[in-house]
Amino acid sequence: MELDKINWSILTLLQENARLSFAEIGRNVGLSAPAVAERVLKLEESGIIKRFSVDLDFEKLGYSFKAIISFKVYTGKMQSFLKFISEMHEVYECNRVTGEHCLIMKLIVQKPNELENIINLFSDFGESTTSIVLSSPVEHKVFNQNKN
Amino acid sequence: MELDKINWSILTLLQENARLSFAEIGRNVGLSAPAVAERVLKLEESGIIKRFSVDLDFEKLGYSFKAIISFKVYTGKMQSFLKFISEMHEVYECNRVTGEHCLIMKLIVQKPNELENIINLFSDFGESTTSIVLSSPVEHKVFNQNKN
DNA sequence: TCTGAAAATTTGGGTCG
């Protein structure tokens, strides 16, 4: 799909506030509301917009600990481990990567001892290296085309 | 702020589809539209909902390479490095962590050689270990209170 | 793109624990 400057502007605006009305977006990019609606629909249909969502403050929800776990899966255990973590709500994200460790995961938990339990459960599947997140200087940055 | 079962349901629904109407959410949780609107407003005001956003498919936008860089910052270079990356749109996320490496970053780029350039730029500030993301078995999971 | 019709959000007033 071809992305012109206007579509990039729409995507930037929607990332910052997905509840802008089409009319308001149109005012920003110089289009009428129906024209914006049509573009957004096509962006959804093409899959470029995967979903409209909300970003939550996990700390305020009582989940104060973020951890990043690098994980080296034992031979033959990959499939069962992926199935295992897909059902754990504490595992927020999991990436398969090149390099020494096979997986890099991000977890969100309420208390340190929850993390301990999880690491114990993981030990059946491989070896983990855990880092606690102290802060997130850059978090979920708005993505745009600026090439500086 | 107190979060009852209804507010958790609202948060789950909004994460899955932030464009549900208040009336539709109300049908799911057994409230009227204005009651839902008021709850959502309070969730925003309290900061639990940080923003309404869209999740994008970066591959379809031509940004096919995700990388995770572990970074050990040289003494005294932390502040200048954080300022440096805050202005780089390729750095999607940056976490300060415990452990051997000080920072773990997620980057999104179009081509491998862009990554090479970035790693070269980073070398003034510290030592990096780069992993290319092959796939993301779990990505931006919907967060809810289920304790199973 | 424009216009009318349908649906959504917002606001005010009133009610129940």
Place this chain on the structure above:
DNA sequence: CGACCCAAATTTTCAGA
């Protein structure tokens, strides 16, 4: 008094040409 419902007014979205 806070949280909710109902109903009217405004805004937004949708579907026709």
